[in-house]
Amino acid sequence: MIHTQETKFGRRQFLKGLGVTLSLPFLESLSIGAVPKGAGAAKRAVFICYDLGFYAPNFFPQGTGAAYKPSPYLSKLEGLREQYTVFSGLSHPGVDGGHQAYKSFLTAVPHPRSPSYQNSISADQVLAEKIGHQTRYSYLSMTEGGLGGLSWNRNGVQIPADRSPQRVFDKLFVEGKASEKEAIQAKLDTGGSILDAVLEQASGLQRRIGRQDQDKLDQYFSSIRETEQRLKKSKQWLKTPKPEIDYAFDADAEQTATLYELITLALQTDSTRIIAFNAGVPEVQGVALDKHHDYSHHGKDAEKIAKLVKIEDANMRQFTSFLQKLRDTPDGSGRLLDNTAVMMGSNLGNASSHDTKNLPVILAGGRFRHGQHLAFDAQDNHPLCNVYVSMFQHMGLETDRFASSTGTITGI
Numbered sequence: 001m002i003h004t005q006e007t008k009f010g011r012r013q014f015l016k017g018l019g020v021t022l023s024l025p026f027l028e029s030l031s032i033g034a035v036p037k038g039a040g041a042a043k044r045a046v047f048i049c050y051d052l053g054f055y056a057p058n059f060f061p062q063g064t065g066a067a068y069k070p071s072p073y074l075s076k077l078e079g080l081r082e083q084y085t086v087f088s089g090l091s092h093p094g095v096d097g098g099h100q101a102y103k104s105f106l107t108a109v110p111h112p113r114s115p116s117y118q119n120s121i122s123a124d125q126v127l128a129e130k131i132g133h134q135t136r137y138s139y140l141s142m143t144e145g146g147l148g149g150l151s152w153n154r155n156g157v158q159i160p161a162d163r164s165p166q167r168v169f170d171k172l173f174v175e176g177k178a179s180e181k182e183a184i185q186a187k188l189d190t191g192g193s194i195l196d197a198v199l200e201q202a203s204g205l206q207r208r209i210g211r212q213d214q215d216k217l218d219q220y221f222s223s224i225r226e227t228e229q230r231l232k233k234s235k236q237w238l239k240t241p242k243p244e245i246d247y248a249f250d251a252d253a254e255q256t257a258t259l260y261e262l263i264t265l266a267l268q269t270d271s272t273r274i275i276a277f278n279a280g281v282p283e284v285q286g287v288a289l290d291k292h293h294d295y296s297h298h299g300k301d302a303e304k305i306a307k308l309v310k311i312e313d314a315n316m317r318q319f320t321s322f323l324q325k326l327r328d329t330p331d332g333s334g335r336l337l338d339n340t341a342v343m344m345g346s347n348l349g350n351a352s353s354h355d356t357k358n359l360p361v362i363l364a365g366g367r368f369r370h371g372q373h374l375a376f377d378a379q380d381n382h383p384l385c386n387v388y389v390s391m392f393q394h395m396g397l398e399t400d401r402f403a404s405s406t407g408t409i410t411g412i
Helices: 005-017 074-083 098-104 123-134 165-173 178-203 211-239 255-268 289-296 302-328 385-394
Strands: 044-049 084-088 140-143 274-278 340-345 361-364 372-375
Touching: 044 123, 044 255, 074 084, 074 302, 074 361, 123 274, 123 385, 140 255, 165 255, 255 274, 255 302, 289 302, 302 340, 340 385, 361 385
Parallel strands: 044 274, 044 340, 084 372, 140 274
Antiparallel strands: 084 361, 340 361
16 A cells, blocks of 8 residues: 555655666667668757866966957867857856765755755756657766766756766667566566556545645656556667667777767767766876876966866867767768757866856857857856756757756857
């Protein structure tokens, strides 16, 4: 019987463990260079965070609007100038906490170091709830090394992120063994049986409750029906072959670069349209990466800044290469970057002082009006969530609010 919150929560958690967020496939054979009908119109969103930020003098450009002079870091993106916008004067109101601010990067929930802190749903998961059913995986959440993931569910619980490139590759492109598929099928069947029992027990309450509670129960029934549909779609995906690709996975390759390649492949094969990536740093000759955190707390020490800049130069080169691949990849009648909104930034504006104001943010792709530096008030920052709302609308969501937003971001 459904009498306690604990019972409801246990069943809900069990169903989540079955992977019921998967959904109907295109039901077409996909391969690199072959785009399914209608895929050109599909919109994607990628959220990328570098949790130690960027050295501000090398990131933010001089001047505003379309005539800005690129900074040393942005000079690497000059070939993509018309495909991105750089922002200054953005932050999350009330989000402090230094390094712990990564928890709120996609949620904007204030005071992440507070004992009473309770996170909320992240921007990528808002999209996953609304349009995730359109692909094999409703979203991908990835991270590296000891970094935490960026994704949080509607209950404010952190969603485990994939840390291994091999695991991501296998998930996307390697068919499971027959025995593994049978085990998953059994779990999905069990999930359907539990839903039947829950629905039957809840239906018995209808004769004993008032009108106000009836509305709540109707919402509950609606949620169960949605979950039933997801279970059915999960079973269909289980029978659908994964995309065939011309890509040789190298387990020994540099990890960040490999994950960027897998992100591109995931989008290109329409395996998912929503990705959150807490990016690490590549290997840099002559720089001890285990001291990256120490370099970020440079205290204006010239030697530390020089090493920090080498790391961040490498970050920007990899990010630039990623955008170039999206730009050069056909997608329907256009290019993948045309239909993919990519937000790259950090939870820290100045890692040396743990400052969470004036965050470094770039928005690329997505057919926005790019080629400019949009500078908001450096003291009274504009909400970063306005960028997220603009990305939501790019994805087709009819909304003008998320967390601390005041609407869409102006100027794009």
